Amino acid sequence: MHKKKNIVILGAGYGGIMTTKKLQKMLRGHEAEITLVNINDYHYQATWLHENAAGTLHHDRSRVDIKDVIDLDKVNFIKDRVLCIKPEKKTVKLERQEIGYDILVVALGFEAATFGIPGLEEHAFTISDINSARLLREHLEYNFALYHNEREKNSARLNIVVGGGGFTGIEYIGELANRIPRLCEEYDIEKSQVRMINLEATPSILPNFDQQLIEYATNSLEARGVEFITGAVVKECRPDRIIYEKDGKEEEVPTMTTVWAAGVKANSIVEKAGLETIHGKVEVRKDMRAPEYDEIFVMGDCALIRNPDTGTPYPPTAQIAIQQSSIVAHNVRSLIHGGELKDFKPTPLGTIASLGNNDAVATVFHRYQLRGWKATAAKRLSENRYLLKLGGVSLLMKKGKFNFFY
Ligand SMILES: Cc1cc2nc3c(=O)[nH]c(=O)nc-3n(C[C@H](O)[C@H](O)[C@H](O)COP(=O)(O)OP(=O)(O)OC[C@H]3O[C@@H](n4cnc5c(N)ncnc54)[C@H](O)[C@@H]3O)c2cc1C
Structure with missing residues (x-):
């Protein structure tokens, strides 16, 4: 035997x-x-x-x-x-x-891949598992809470920099654009004081998407307060700032929150x-x-x-x-x-990048371009299909996303 x-x-x-x-x-x-x-x-x-x-x-x-x-x-x-x-x-x-x-x-x-860029491993946040995601969420809230409790106001607490304009960086900043107005309300902060900045080394965000979808995504996020700095190569991350090079010049943004989403x-x-x-x-x-x-x-x-x-x-x-x-x-x-x-x-089967709760861009079956609620609905469907495969109807009902149109 x-x-x-x-x-x-x-x-x-x-x-x-x-x-x-x-x-x-x-x-x-x-x-x-x-x-x-x-x-x-x-x-x-x-x-x-x-x-x-x-x-x-x-x-x-x-x-x-x-x-x-x-x-x-x-x-x-x-x-x-x-x-x-x-x-x-x-x-x-x-x-x-x-x-x-x-x-x-x-x-x-x-x-996360940090490519040996000084300070990233020590000072930047990554989105790689439940623990790192939870830490980042808590860190955002802590900095908003601290803002009014320090004698000297430190605007770096309200500047959030996301390194990487690929899939993860864009999906994250899209969610931030949804969350920030609610955080501002909760912590008595004017929304105009908060900066959400996306740094991307290449000339464009979302490199694998068609130009029309890139423009759509850029406009959607800018309308919700996101700033894009493309052609910006990150040089160093410090606890209170990010340093990058653009057009041969070194620039920096004061920030206590650098999120590294530019490589895995x-x-x-x-x-x-x-x-x-x-x-x-x-x-x-x-x-x-x-x-x-x-x-x-x-x-x-x-x-x-x-x-x-x-x-x-x-x-x-x-x-x-x-x-x-x-x-x-x-x-x-x-x-x-x-x-x-x-x-x-x-x-x-396709790629769908969400831009926040009610917006997304997608290329499906190599041909079809979707945007807005249609792309969001396509994403929800594929997520729900996975839950169904993994744990049947009961898991789908417990964890599924059914907000298809908003
Ligand atoms: C924010 C974000 C959004 C994304 N969106 C999409 C998307 O829309 N569509 C898409 O197709 N892909 C997306 N991806 C990529 C996708 O999540 C990964 O490609 C996928 O998770 C890889 O699956 P995997 O099975 O290889 O590993 P994972 O799903 O990463 O699973 C690895 C497992 O190993 C465990 N593990 C790790 N180290 C150890 C250890 N030392 N000992 C024991 N256990 C360990 C981990 O806890 C985890 O359970 C996204 C990724 C991120 C971060």
Whole structure:
């Protein structure tokens, strides 16, 4: 009789939790032992973190208890932090124990990339998990509360600078534009005293969108008080200011709140594991396995996959991580049953950037451009569809977003 295979999945984000869900359905208890390891006992919607960080959506709405969506009679769940992977020994070191595996799925997600810019790591806020989002929300409120309680008024407390005019930076500043008027009312501050500034190094925000949608997004955000400074390369972040270069001149904005949203990289555990990486990511084989290990799958933001037509890597998205989970689960099962391994072929459905609660821009199915409530409704539909897949109707009713038109 064959020994039961030991499958270990690291990370319960989009890729990890959906792979676990699929495997718990596909495999019987006598075929394999499935273990899911995650730092928290909850999964979170990383795509909602900008709302949590602005304070427009409470972080409890973004969290989903793992026990509510995974069958813990079929899956062994370990709440622990992964410290390192040792591929040669086929073990994973956690904070409290070391575990072995026959098949490993690495789905540990992303970290902020600060590109060695002085002071960013120490002084800037990032939006990378529930804890960092909650910290940023509290920090905003604290600075607004402090403003009237200091002898000398410090305008840096009311200047918020978001570094990066890509997807995350724009989605965050859009939420801020919604939150700031409410914060001003609550803390007796004139809205005209608050500055929301977006710094972008390239000449334009939202680089992957069509020019008409970029203009629409810019106008929508400017109308709500956002200032854009494009062609601005961040040079240094200090606790009370951000320094950037524009047109060869050094400029600075006094601020106690710099939010760094200009880059993400794969979880550094992947690189430290000694797996072959390109810019920290594993360029996986077509079947999602690491090049040099037949028993290690790498997925989501930890994996690099190129568009075969252009040779450029696909951007890291929840959409791709979720799509990969079907192939990874199938291929894990094939390794156990000796079946054929399938290739992963992404199906990009579109990109939707929200600009605040009631506005968004979208390109869907490569062709159609949406803006305003239609784009917002499309985003809500895709978010709700994910919740339905993850936890059925009850999770959808508990966490879903049903405000389609406003
Ligand atoms: C603000 C924001 C908005 C976004 N909007 C969109 C969008 O609209 N559409 C879209 O497709 N994508 C969007 N993205 C990108 C998307 O969130 C990521 O691409 C996606 O989360 C990647 O999924 P993943 O499974 O690879 O990792 P993640 O979802 O990041 O999950 C990783 C998991 O690993 C756990 N973990 C990490 N380190 C450890 C450790 N050491 N030990 C144990 N557990 C650990 C984490 O807690 C987490 O549960 C957005 C991202 C952000 C930040």
